[in-house]
Amino acid sequence: MGPSKKSRGGNRKTSRRSTRKRHFEEAAVGPDEDPKAALQSERRALLWATLAALLGFFMWIICIGTEQWVTVTAPSSGPVYVNRTKTFFLYANMGLFRMCRTSAPAMPNGLPGVEESSCFFFSVFPSEHDIRHNMEIDRTILEYTRSEVAFCTLSMTLLLMGIGFSVYTFKEHRYMFKRLAGGVHFISAGVIMVVMEVENNSATYEERYLTSRLPKGCRWAFGFSYYFAWITFALYVAVGITFILCSRKRKSLSGEVEDDDPQIIGRTDAEPLKYEDDGDAGERRGQDARGVTDIPGS
Numbered sequence: 001m002g003p004s005k006k007s008r009g010g011n012r013k014t015s016r017r018s019t020r021k022r023h024f025e026e027a028a029v030g031p032d033e034d035p036k037a038a039l040q041s042e043r044r045a046l047l048w049a050t051l052a053a054l055l056g057f058f059m060w061i062i063c064i065g066t067e068q069w070v071t072v073t074a075p076s077s078g079p080v081y082v083n084r085t086k087t088f089f090l091y092a093n094m095g096l097f098r099m100c101r102t103s104a105p106a107m108p109n110g111l112p113g114v115e116e117s118s119c120f121f122f123s124v125f126p127s128e129h130d131i132r133h134n135m136e137i138d139r140t141i142l143e144y145t146r147s148e149v150a151f152c153t154l155s156m157t158l159l160l161m162g163i164g165f166s167v168y169t170f171k172e173h174r175y176m177f178k179r180l181a182g183g184v185h186f187i188s189a190g191v192i193m194v195v196m197e198v199e200n201n202s203a204t205y206e207e208r209y210l211t212s213r214l215p216k217g218c219r220w221a222f223g224f225s226y227y228f229a230w231i232t233f234a235l236y237v238a239v240g241i242t243f244i245l246c247s248r249k250r251k252s253l254s255g256e257v258e259d260d261d262p263q264i265i266g267r268t269d270a271e272p273l274k275y276e277d278d279g280d281a282g283e284r285r286g287q288d289a290r291g292v293t294d295i296p297g298s
Contacts, residue, residue: 042246043170046178049242050166053185056235057159059228060192064152067095067119068223070203072214079104079112080215084135088112089215095225096148096199097122099213124149135212144202151195158188162236166243175247182243189236196229 063069072092074080079088085103090112092101100119104112122145123130123137131137165181206214214220 045242046166046169046246049239050163050170052235053159053163053166053239056232056239057163059232059235060155060159063225063229063232064096066225067093067098067100068225069096069199069229070094070220070226071223072218072220075217075219080217081106082212082215084212089218090115092213093223094203094213096152096195097145138210140205141202141210144198144205147198148195148202151191151198155188155191155195158184158191159236162188162239166239169243178243178247182240182247185236185240185243189233189240192229192233192236196226196233199226
C-alpha cells in the first residue's frame, strides 16, 4: 500500500516551510552567517547603544548645568573699562541659565582695583520695571533665554523617554519598539541641535547689542559645554541609527511567530468544520473543505 496523498501533502508542506525559513534567515543575515550569532550581535549592539544613550544623558546634564557655553575675555591690550558700571571687565563665562563674571572696580587713579567675581542667573519672567531699569535684561535676550529653558526641558524629557524605550526593547524584541526608540533618539538629537543654535544666536546678538554682557573690544568663543553638546548630538544620532538598523523583521530560530516577527491581529479562533449526518457525503465535504482527499484503496 503506497503512501496516502495526505501524508505526501504533509511532507511537501513541511519541506516548503523549511525552505521558506531558510530563505528568510539567509535574506536577513546572509547565507553564510549563523542566525544565532547575528541575533546575538544585534542585541550586543543594542546594549552598547543603550549605554551610549545613558552616557549622552549625563553629558547633556553637564552641558546645561555649567557656565562654559561661551567664554568672554578682554583683549590682550588690557581690561576693558565699562562706563555704566564704573568697572574694568576681565573675563566671563556664560551658560544657558547663568553667567559668572570677573571684573575690577575703577580706582581714583584710573587703574583697576582688586578683582571681584560674581555669578547670577538670567531672568526668565522679570517684571516690566526690571526690564526698563536693568541693563542686563533685553527683550530679545529674554526670548532667547525662555526658548533655551523650554527646549532644555523638552530635551530632558525626550532623553529619558528614549532611554526607557531602549531598555524596554530587551524585554520586548518586536521591531516596532526598536524603531520607536530610534525615532525618539533622532528627535532628541534634533532638540539638542535647536538649543545649540539658540545659544549661538544669543551670543551673536549680545556681541552686537548688549555691551553690558559682552563689552566692545572683548573676544568671545565657545567653551567646552558647547563642544560637549556637539558630542552628545553626534552620540544620539549614532544611537538612533543603531536602533533603526537593528529593527529588521526577523523570525525566531524555532520557526514560531515571536520576537521580531509581525503578529496577525484579529480573530484566530475560526469556527470548526460542521459535518452533516448523511454519512459519506458529510465526510467528503469536510475533507474537501480542508483540501485533503484520500485515494481509494490507499
